[in-house]
Amino acid sequence: MISPAPLRHREIFPVVGLDLERAGLVSTEVQRVLRRLGVEPEAVRRAGIVCFEGEMNMVLYTPGGRIILLVYDDRVELIFSDRGAGIPDVELARQPGYSTAPDWARELGFGSGMGIPNMEANSDHLEIRSRLGEGTVIRAVILRRKDETRSGSTHS
C-alpha cells in the first residue's frame, strides 16, 4: 500500500485508558480536522467510525496510548498504538462476536464483539500487530473516493 501521494496533515492525539468521560472525543475531533481539510464526507464518516471503535477499545482495555492521524491526497490513515496487555489471539479478535468486555463495559452499551470487524468494514486495509505484555498497534487505511459524493452535487 505504498502511494506517492504527499502527506497533507499529521496529528497525534493522546488517549487515556478508562477515562469514560472523554472516551470518543478524539474521534469527533478527528472528524472536525478531516472536514476542515476538505476530506470527502464518506471518508470522514468511515474514518470517524474506525477511530471511535479503536479509541473505545483503547479506553476499555488498555491504560492508554495514542492515535496518529495521517491525511494524504488519496487516503486517510489512523494508527492506534497502546501500552496495553496485548491481544492474545488477533485472528479470534477479528471474529464478529468475540469479546472479553467486562460487565461494566456492557452496561455502557459496549462489548458485542463488533468493534474490530466494524473497523475492517469501514476501512480498505486493516493491520493489527500485538505483543502480549507490550501493547497493540492497529493501522487502518481509508481510501478517499473523490467520485463518491453522496449529495450528488455535480458541477461541470
Next chain:
Amino acid sequence: MKLGEVREVLGARVLTGEDLADREVKAAFAADLLSDVLAMVREEGVLLITGTVTTQVVRVAEVMNLAGVVFVRGKLPAKPVVDYAAAAGIPLLATPHTMYEACGLLYNRGLPPAKRKLLPYEHDQSGSPAS
C-alpha cells in the same frame, strides 16, 4: 418526518435542541447496544431510540451524524451529557414510553426503519450488503 412530529407522537420532552424541531428524520434505529448502532446503521439522518443514557450515546450520534436521540423508559442522562449534546448540536428527547411502544408509535406514523448493514457472516445469504 420532522423531529417536532417525533416529539409530538411520543409525547416527549425536549432535553436539548428545541430549535431543531424542523430537522428531517429519515429513518429510525432502536438499540441499547452502541456497538450495534456503530456496526449496523449505514445512513445519516437516522433517529436513535435507546435506553442507554451515557455520554458515549451522544458521541456515537456525532460520529455517525444521526438526526437525534430519543431516550425511552423515562431514562434521563446526567446534566453534563445534555450540555455536551447541546454544544455538539445533537437534539435529545426523552419519553416515558418503553422502547417497544416508542418504536410502534413512530412506525405507525410512517417513520421507516433504518437500513441495516449485514454482518460479515450474513454476506453469503443475500449478496452485497451496502451501497
